[in-house]
Amino acid sequence: MTESTNGGAAPEPASAEAPVPVFEKPPAIIQFFNDTEEAIRSRLAKRTFFERVFQLNRDWMTRITMLMVVASVFWGVVGAFDIFGWRTQVTAFALGQQLHLSNQEIYSSITLHGIRMLFGFAQQLELALFAIIFVTAFGITPRHKWAYYLSVFLLNLSLVLMEGPFYIYPQFNDNYFPALGWYFYSPLGIRGLSAYVASPLWYFGWIALCAAVLIWAGWMMVHFLDWWRSHRGQARRLPPFALFVIALVILLPLSYVTVLASSTWDLFNYFGVGPVDPLLNQVVFWFFGHGFVYILFLIPITAFYFLVPVFAKRPIYSYRAAVAAAVIFTILTPVLSIHHLYLTPVPPWSAWLTMALTFLIIIPSAITFFTVWMTLKGVKKSEWQWNAVTLFLLLSFAGTMAGGLTGPDNNTIAFDVDVHNSLFIVSHFHAIALLSIAAGGFAVVYAAFPLLAGRLWYSPRLAQVHFVTTAIGWSGLVMFMDFLGTDGILRRSLIFPRTATIVDYQLWLTAFVVISIGAQLFFAANLVLTLFKGELLSAQGLSLDEIVRKMAQSTHPKPTVPIQDVRFTRKTPRTRREGVERAWITIVVVLIVSVLIATSPLAYSTSAGISTPPDPPAGSEFVDLVANQYYWAVQESGSVVGSFSNLIVVHAGQWVVVNATAAGATAGFYIPFRSLPTVDIQVLPDAMSYTIFQAPSTPGIYGAPDSEYNGPWFGQDAAALVVLPPAGGSTLAAFGSAGGDGDVYNPPVQSANGNFLISDEEGLFEGSVPGPTLEAAAGPVSFQCYVPMASIGVDNYLVNVTSTDPNGQVNYLNAHNDTLPYDFGLYSIGTNGSGVVPVPGTVHPLRVGTPMAESATLAAGVYEYGLVSPIPYVYNPSGESSWMTGSDAGNIMGIWGILWVDP
Amino acid sequence: MSATGAAERGITPFTWFGVAVVVGAAWALIMGLEYVNTPTFLSGDLPTILGVAAAVAAFLVIGWRAPANE
Numbered sequence: 001m002t003e004s005t006n007g008g009a010a011p012e013p014a015s016a017e018a019p020v021p022v023f024e025k026p027p028a029i030i031q032f033f034n035d036t037e038e039a040i041r042s043r044l045a046k047r048t049f050f051e052r053v054f055q056l057n058r059d060w061m062t063r064i065t066m067l068m069v070v071a072s073v074f075w076g077v078v079g080a081f082d083i084f085g086w087r088t089q090v091t092a093f094a095l096g097q098q099l100h101l102s103n104q105e106i107y108s109s110i111t112l113h114g115i116r117m118l119f120g121f122a123q124q125l126e127l128a129l130f131a132i133i134f135v136t137a138f139g140i141t142p143r144h145k146w147a148y149y150l151s152v153f154l155l156n157l158s159l160v161l162m163e164g165p166f167y168i169y170p171q172f173n174d175n176y177f178p179a180l181g182w183y184f185y186s187p188l189g190i191r192g193l194s195a196y197v198a199s200p201l202w203y204f205g206w207i208a209l210c211a212a213v214l215i216w217a218g219w220m221m222v223h224f225l226d227w228w229r230s231h232r233g234q235a236r237r238l239p240p241f242a243l244f245v246i247a248l249v250i251l252l253p254l255s256y257v258t259v260l261a262s263s264t265w266d267l268f269n270y271f272g273v274g275p276v277d278p279l280l281n282q283v284v285f286w287f288f289g290h291g292f293v294y295i296l297f298l299i300p301i302t303a304f305y306f307l308v309p310v311f312a313k314r315p316i317y318s319y320r321a322a323v324a325a326a327v328i329f330t331i332l333t334p335v336l337s338i339h340h341l342y343l344t345p346v347p348p349w350s351a352w353l354t355m356a357l358t359f360l361i362i363i364p365s366a367i368t369f370f371t372v373w374m375t376l377k378g379v380k381k382s383e384w385q386w387n388a389v390t391l392f393l394l395l396s397f398a399g400t401m402a403g404g405l406t407g408p409d410n411n412t413i414a415f416d417v418d419v420h421n422s423l424f425i426v427s428h429f430h431a432i433a434l435l436s437i438a439a440g441g442f443a444v445v446y447a448a449f450p451l452l453a454g455r456l457w458y459s460p461r462l463a464q465v466h467f468v469t470t471a472i473g474w475s476g477l478v479m480f481m482d483f484l485g486t487d488g489i490l491r492r493s494l495i496f497p498r499t500a501t502i503v504d505y506q507l508w509l510t511a512f513v514v515i516s517i518g519a520q521l522f523f524a525a526n527l528v529l530t531l532f533k534g535e536l537l538s539a540q541g542l543s544l545d546e547i548v549r550k551m552a553q554s555t556h557p558k559p560t561v562p563i564q565d566v567r568f569t570r571k572t573p574r575t576r577r578e579g580v581e582r583a584w585i586t587i588v589v590v591l592i593v594s595v596l597i598a599t600s601p602l603a604y605s606t607s608a609g610i611s612t613p614p615d616p617p618a619g620s621e622f623v624d625l626v627a628n629q630y631y632w633a634v635q636e637s638g639s640v641v642g643s644f645s646n647l648i649v650v651h652a653g654q655w656v657v658v659n660a661t662a663a664g665a666t667a668g669f670y671i672p673f674r675s676l677p678t679v680d681i682q683v684l685p686d687a688m689s690y691t692i693f694q695a696p697s698t699p700g701i702y703g704a705p706d707s708e709y710n711g712p713w714f715g716q717d718a719a720a721l722v723v724l725p726p727a728g729g730s731t732l733a734a735f736g737s738a739g740g741d742g743d744v745y746n747p748p749v750q751s752a753n754g755n756f757l758i759s760d761e762e763g764l765f766e767g768s769v770p771g772p773t774l775e776a777a778a779g780p781v782s783f784q785c786y787v788p789m790a791s792i793g794v795d796n797y798l799v800n801v802t803s804t805d806p807n808g809q810v811n812y813l814n815a816h817n818d819t820l821p822y823d824f825g826l827y828s829i830g831t832n833g834s835g836v837v838p839v840p841g842t843v844h845p846l847r848v849g850t851p852m853a854e855s856a857t858l859a860a861g862v863y864e865y866g867l868v869s870p871i872p873y874v875y876n877p878s879g880e881s882s883w884m885t886g887s888d889a890g891n892i893m894g895i896w897g898i899l900w901v902d903p
Numbered sequence: 904m905s906a907t908g909a910a911e912r913g914i915t916p917f918t919w920f921g922v923a924v925v926v927g928a929a930w931a932l933i934m935g936l937e938y939v940n941t942p943t944f945l946s947g948d949l950p951t952i953l954g955v956a957a958a959v960a961a962f963l964v965i966g967w968r969a970p971a972n973e
Binding site (some may be wrong): 312314315316317339366369370372373374375376377378379380381382384390394395397398399400401402403404405406408409411412413415417418419424427482486566570571572576577582583587588591592594595598600601602603606674675676677678742 | 911913914915916917919920921923924926927928930931932934935937938940941942943946947948950951952953954955957958959961962965966969970971973
């Protein structure tokens with residue numbers, strides 16, 4: 001039996017623009033577009049630069065594909081610049097250096113990094129390459145040119161819209177770029193529901209993106225149906241890779257219709273119309289959010305099914321297994337929304353069901369990677385060439401394992417409590433996005449770009465250097481994200497504990513980001529050189545597979561393996577091969593069921609514990625939390641009674657019952673213990689989340705940062721769990737020796753007497769929130785706090801004068817005797833309903849530019865120092881903020897901490 | 904096409920891709936084991952990690968023993 005490598009489809013060369021019969025003359029408007037395009041094309045084609053870059057003398061499908069490639073490279077460069085900007089600020093914070101960007105700019109840079117990389121770069125490239133490979137492999141003459149152009153136009157327009165407005169006059173101001181997320185957690189950014197408001201252009205941008213992708217999917221569907229009709233009865237079976245192209249065409253509308261729904265809903269809410277249900281909106285959004293990741297994951301999957309048989313010169317191991325993988329993949333992908341929302345108060349049955357279904361989606365991946373691997377079995381070393389295509393396939397294979405096999409960890413609900421919203425998740429995502437998806441994407445680009453350019457790759461050496469540096473950069477990047485995540489460091493967090501280990505990890509992470517970006521310069525150089533100096537590609541007499549091998553061989557300095565097809569005759573019968581596949585999948589199913597049985601009890605109780613009130617043990621402390629932007633309003637009853645801002649005051653070992661809701665954007669209540677169970681719940685408006693935990697048995701101050709990004713002052717949004725000493729007091733020695741129960745966010749402990757705390761430009765003492773815990777013996781206590789004039793600027797929420805004038809804040813201070821209207825001083829923490837009470841004679845207005853001496857004679861106990869109430873903040877320079885530009889407001893606490901007085 | 908004896912003694916692409924599985928999976932398992940000191944590790948995390956480890960072992964064993972793609 002003889003089989004072709006790609007399953008029997010008969011590839012024909014792509015047709016150039018076919019002559020249009022007279023009776024099919026297009027409508028006048030289309031003719032106008034055609035004429036206009038031709039006029040522009042013919043003029044630009046006279047210039048070599050444009051002719052080469054945009055392939056202006058080729059057919060329209062090649063031209064538009066090149067346009068998309070160029071646009072995707074553009075967004076990729078801008079997206080890389082975004083993340084470079086973010087890392088410079090993170091690095092500066094780690095080193096205690098000056099930040100050069102505002103909080104809005106910093107957080108919007110990471111938002112736009114995600115948007116531009118995911119949709120402008122990766123998805124645009126995916127759509128471009130899948131479409132041209134599809135029409136080329138199927139010998140289809142592309143039609144509906146202007147529908148395709150409209151899709152590309154809307155896609156790129158959407159990115160411009162999502163970028164949001166900026167001012168050029170009277171002074172450049174880009175602080176209205178959206179500081180949201182590549183995702184957006186309703187109601188963050190929605191006018192009237194969130195203190196931080198994004199421009200409505202953001203939501204219009206999402207709707208434009210949906211329209212673009214739906215048009216593209218429709219275009220592909222029309223062409224596939226055309227082909228199917230004309231080949232009915234002739235086509236034996238689709239090539240395996242085409243199964244996944246079809247999966248993409250099905251999954252795109254299924255996924256995008258949900259984000260169209262959530263974006264439209266958000267837009268209505270933005271203008272005060274319609275019901276508001278943030279949790280339901282998030283569930284709807286994540287049907288897309290999850291589906292989209294899998295849409296991109298189809299890049300490496302398709303690359304494996306397309307390229308591995310080409311280079312192995314034999315068909316895939318089991319065609320039926322590939323069909324099964326494609327079908328299961330398509331069915332399960334759109335239904336896994338809730339695994340991104342395990343820590344919200346969703347019904348426990350829905351969380352459990354999603355966990356089970358998510359485990360099941362391992363099956364198509366298990367089939368795919370086993371089938372692809374087995375396809376290679378029997379290929380001799382001498383028959384295989386390690387060129388850039390196959391090297392990137394190898395990297396993608398390893399990267400999918402590294403990233404994909406941490407997926408089951410995230411999916412285990414009890415495990416998710418430890419890792420949710422930490423950099424562990426970001427590492428998992430980047431392992432998939434870079435080491436799996438982008439590596440697979442580079443394999444496709446190295447295999448297909450010469451077909452677009454009409455030239456072979458210019459430099460094999462550049463391709464090799466690109467591969468090596470990219471592999472190093474991406475691997476290091478993923479590794480150090482992982483290290484930070486396992487320590488409990490949050491994602492999107494500019495402000496983090498500046499311990500020696502965390503600072504080292506952050507610096508290494510930045511170094512690998514720089515290597516990753518720098519590595520792409522080798523690729524860019526090769527790309528440009530190929531366009532202008534590459535050897536012309538001659539495909540005369542070659543099959544599609546031979547053309548692919550020829551293009552890939554041009555990335556090898558001394559290719560030794562012939563590109564010609566070889567006749568393949570089956571020796572191993574199908575039943576044996578499928579028997580092996582069945583054995584493998586049976587084991588996978590048994591393991592999935594076993595893991596599900598073992599993890600379900602804790603998964604169910606964890607989910608139920610978030611959505612239903614707990615049964616409190618006797619003596620529990622009851623804590624009502626309201627998440628504001630950007631502080632926690634705390635109301636306590638039990639052995640401690642009182643109202644606090646950002647303080648949760650409990651006794652050692654006491655059970656703490658938390659009822660939490662949000663008054664603005666979604667927040668997260670997070671105490672990343674490592675020697676106690678991690679506390680981690682998502683807190684939403686119009687919903688109540690619950691948790692119960694046992695306070696540490698060691699008195700001390702435990703950090704509780706907001707774990708869900710909720711706007712540009714997210715980093716300042718942190719609470720402290722104050723575990724009171726026993727009657728008569730205690731030192732913090734036990735707290736220190738116990739390592740603060742592993743909570744990396746515990747503020748550092750320093751001696752109080754003689755201390756000189758300096759506020760930085762983020763409005764924090766020594767980069768820590770809460771500020772350092774100061775310890776002193778009972779009796780006279782004296783230390784100084786200092787807010788330098790140099791720390792005052794548009795980034796510093798302390799001076800609530802926002803102006804495009806860089807001296808606006810300082811001018812305000814000069815006019816007000818360097819004094820701000822906020823009380824600053826020492827407060828005792830009352831446990832009997834009094835809240836925080838000023839220590840007599842210590843509270844005074846906050847002064848800037850002059851050290852403030854804090855001194856008092858204190859008894860043993862726990863005190864709070866600094867600004868103990870949130871400061872109202874509004875960003876509105878020169879009246880520029882409006883419903884159209886967006887706005888930034890909130891209540892912020894930053895320069896505060898705990899003073900611990902020993903007996 | 905005939906290959907030299909020396910070339911045929913080298914590592915095949917099947918083996919290289921198997922090594923890729925081992926390296927990638929080892930990394931994922933090590934990252935999961937980073938949480939070994941958390942109190943919920945045994946009941947919450949370990950079953951999943953063991954499941955992944957067993958699947959990787961089965962992947963390699965079955966693949967190694969399976970008939971070639973010929």
